[in-house]
Amino acid sequence: MTHYDDLMAFTRDTQALGQVAGRLGWDQETMMPRGAASQRAEEMAAMESMLHARRIDPRVADWLEAIDDTSLDAVGQAQIRHIRRSFERTSKVPAALATRIAKLTSAAQGIWAEARAANDFAAFAPTLAEVIMLKREEGQALAAGGDVYDAMLDDYEPGTTAADLDAMFGAMRPVLSDLRAAVRAAKGPAPLSGTFDEGAQMKLTRTLAKAFGYDMTRGRVDKAVHPFSSGSGLDVRITTRTNAHDPFNCFYSTIHEVGHAAYEQNISDSYLLTPLGNGVSMGVHESQSRIYENQIGRSRAFTGWLYGQMKDAFGDFGVKDEEAFYATVNRVGDGFIRTEADELQYNLHVLMRFDLERALMSGDLLVSELEAAWNARFEADFGYPVDKPSNGVLQDVHWSVGLFGYFPTYSLGNVYAGCLNEAMRTALPDLDTDLAKGDTSPATEWLGVNVQTHGGLYTPREVIRRAAGQEPSEAPLLAYLTEKFSGIYGL
């Protein structure tokens, strides 16, 4: 056994144990009896503590020191890059601080949930201030003199800086605002109405999961309050939800999660239970979920097929033909909630969170000023005022659990999806013919070969650059959105 072999064997066990912790999270949201919550919290804490100890195990430092990177092939070098990164990241944060953050954010999530239910931002504000204080301390430890927010962003999107995002998002905001204004001035489709049997929704949602290449022998679909994808390798599970009045929520949640899950399922088998065996970043992950959901799932061609499936499942549901159905699926409506936003308005939600959280982290914005700042920005971008905190500053869980630097990866994922879609459409000129038959396989296989199989081999930007054949930029996404919504709204 070489030092590299020893390090990889140790890391493989750590990866396997990390999968176990992830499976426990899945169980908590799907199967766990409600009375087990307090015991489960102890079980999760014990798993996290054990994993933390492995990540900073002194043997890892010794192995990393002893290994000559240049003697390794590209895969070996990439493995070492990930292991070194994780070791250094974890070692930089004092254990006492990590424990304080874990305890605080665990409690903060409950306080946030209560404040949201009571529509009372003041009840959450002091806790949020403490979270920000500790996360800033963590960010300073990670940044080691560099930019604190960049250090946080690096946890989710290695190699991307706030300045990169600022330039990208700065170019997007006026285009999206103008397009949104034009769409809302035009006459659009009515929203879907009626009720849709929830059992039939689950049946069709499984058909959709399979249609998008989700391998049910290595996964499963369950219902949960919030849709998510969980796990890597041979056991990648998704959840979805049903609402009798909104079957699109079920179907597009499923397709979105299948995008995440397919990424994990399609990583090269040779990377199983190694650092390369996981999606490389949140942005690239979101590019897969969003291209599945939007550029493929909400395309004219695919919605034509879905229209027929829905008629088979639910009978006549009041939408007269495929063209009208396409418009209904892509309807740009009023709303306050990011997770319910349509493809056009979604990024406006994310951009405002990015600006607000950077200001919170730098100290330019105080928690006591946050609600007013949120409401002002929302009205400026959306044209109507926030009606209550649960529809505004209290809507997302992220900040309560310490996720700062996470929000922008949603829009970065959309930008990446735009780049990938442009290249995919060039490579597959007849794709719509297949999509119109409900066959997504040319698209999902293209993404599998060009993006998903690589796992963590390349950096996030590199994997997009190689697949898209160009430097990632917001231009393809903006062109795609402009063309799509101009068509639907007759601009």
Added chain:
Amino acid sequence: MTHYDDLMAFTRDTQALGQVAGRLGWDQETMMPRGAASQRAEEMAAMESMLHARRIDPRVADWLEAIDDTSLDAVGQAQIRHIRRSFERTSKVPAALATRIAKLTSAAQGIWAEARAANDFAAFAPTLAEVIMLKREEGQALAAGGDVYDAMLDDYEPGTTAADLDAMFGAMRPVLSDLRAAVRAAKGPAPLSGTFDEGAQMKLTRTLAKAFGYDMTRGRVDKAVHPFSSGSGLDVRITTRTNAHDPFNCFYSTIHEVGHAAYEQNISDSYLLTPLGNGVSMGVHESQSRIYENQIGRSRAFTGWLYGQMKDAFGDFGVKDEEAFYATVNRVGDGFIRTEADELQYNLHVLMRFDLERALMSGDLLVSELEAAWNARFEADFGYPVDKPSNGVLQDVHWSVGLFGYFPTYSLGNVYAGCLNEAMRTALPDLDTDLAKGDTSPATEWLGVNVQTHGGLYTPREVIRRAAGQEPSEAPLLAYLTEKFSGIYGL
């Protein structure tokens, strides 16, 4: 923090991680996608290896050395007793041997399953011989000069020796054989016939679980190939199975597993995630599952209520009244399979396995002689020959996975159940009035207070002695069986 506090904090995390490993086992039998098996094996191995390292962590030795047991209260002393026992047990077995056993038994289980499917004992024999060789080596390490089989038994039933069991089982065998012969010479009830909707079985099985005090807010019931109970404390799950022609299999599997689960659920909350927070031995565990299943669940009074429930669920199913139903439930029929055996014949199955596995372990019986020895003993005890190995020597998984010393705890559990039943009936003279209404609560509460709440506080024999008010003996069980089956069969 005292040394004791430090040791208990470390142990609490180990217990929590052990619960996680158990939950993974539950997932594997109920929820896991089939394509995940190989990854799951690695995940389980990583958990086991991590747990093993914690069990022999040098700090545990230091803490045990530093703690003055006499300064602790009875609970503290019992905690230390369990921790010391586990540390010494794990430390005695060389790590390389433990790894070899884990690898071999993992493979052996598959080889056994294939041999059973092919009805070919010769295909399993060489592997079984290797398992026995390694387990004997382990037993020698554990026995440290003492009796090898006793050392194995001690893993499952601390404080009980093969000589104890020999005396007990020796007294049981002739009584059971004679009673069996008399019953089979008499005219008995016909077996149940017809088909029983499996959805309705699951519905009634949940009613039964609740009727026996299973707390669904801290557990759940799912279907699995083999019924089992899993977990301790606030998250104790059970599985059952359905067969359209045999609803009793579903119902009594559920009641049996509820007995195991209730034991874990009813241990004093103050022992949660400590060594005292688990059932104290396999024998005491089985006493709870068997008294729930048999002395309560198959009693005349309770089956009277169940008869009404079954008529409500399935309509007229061809059994004319409560008395006839009681006889049908307790019918003593032909059969080869231990897990399907009735209450009277069950122990004869166990007693033969005890004798055979002791002979295998001592070397008095060779694997090459095992099939013939099994078949001869079976015919002697049951009066008809084994028709095929899957109904004989290949029927149980236990030996393939290295479980030697486990079988006798099944009959020891029945003996303990007999003792507890006698004391419980004395304490609760009106119990049948409640059971006839489907109310088991006086019985389950009596067991909760007298047995279950103590968890690992007392030794196995001590907990039975305290609850039963006498030294454990086979006499109450034999008296109970004789009276019950003499009544049903009119002897």
